[in-house]
Amino acid sequence: MDYSKFIELYVGRKIDFLNxxxxxxxxQGVYIRDWNIPDxxxxxxxxxxxxxxxxxxxxxxxxxxxxxIKKARGLxxxxxxxxxxxxxxxxLLKSAIRKYKTGLEEL
Numbered sequence: 610m611d612y613s614k615f616i617e618l619y620v621g622r623k624i625d626f627l628n629x630x631x632x633x634x635x636x637q638g639v640y641i642r643d644w645n646i647p648d649x650x651x652x653x654x655x656x657x658x659x660x661x662x663x664x665x666x667x668x669x670x671x672x673x674x675x676x677x678i679k680k681a682r683g684l685x686x687x688x689x690x691x692x693x694x695x696x697x698x699x700x701l702l703k704s705a706i707r708k709y710k711t712g713l714e715e716l
Contacts, residue, residue: 612639615657618664620649 612632617624624630624646631643644651658665 610639610658612654612657614665614668615654615661616641616652618661618668619652619657620646 613624613626613630616630626632629645630641632639633642634640639654641651641654
């Protein structure tokens with residue numbers, strides 16, 4: 610479980626997990642070792658999971674959708690680049706054929 614996402618949803622912004630919030634797991638589950646966000650009370654991780662479960666799922670789905678869109682854009686761009694390369698190749702081929710035909714006509 611990615612507790613950092615639940616904490617960011619709770620606080621409403623990106624968190625510095627080296628200075629503001631430190632999560633720790635000593636073998637009995639993850640807990641908040643240090644909480645250095647004065648404008649929000651230190652939450653209970655289990656309660657965060659309950660309170661922000663829907664928002665968490667929506668955020669994950671949004672990130673997955675963004676990744677799919679990014680991949681699709683890359684495929685479209687690479688396909689477009691291939692089309693350009695193919696067009697250049699066809700134009701070069703046509704030019705070579707014209708030159709060849711012209712060369713034959715001159716003989």
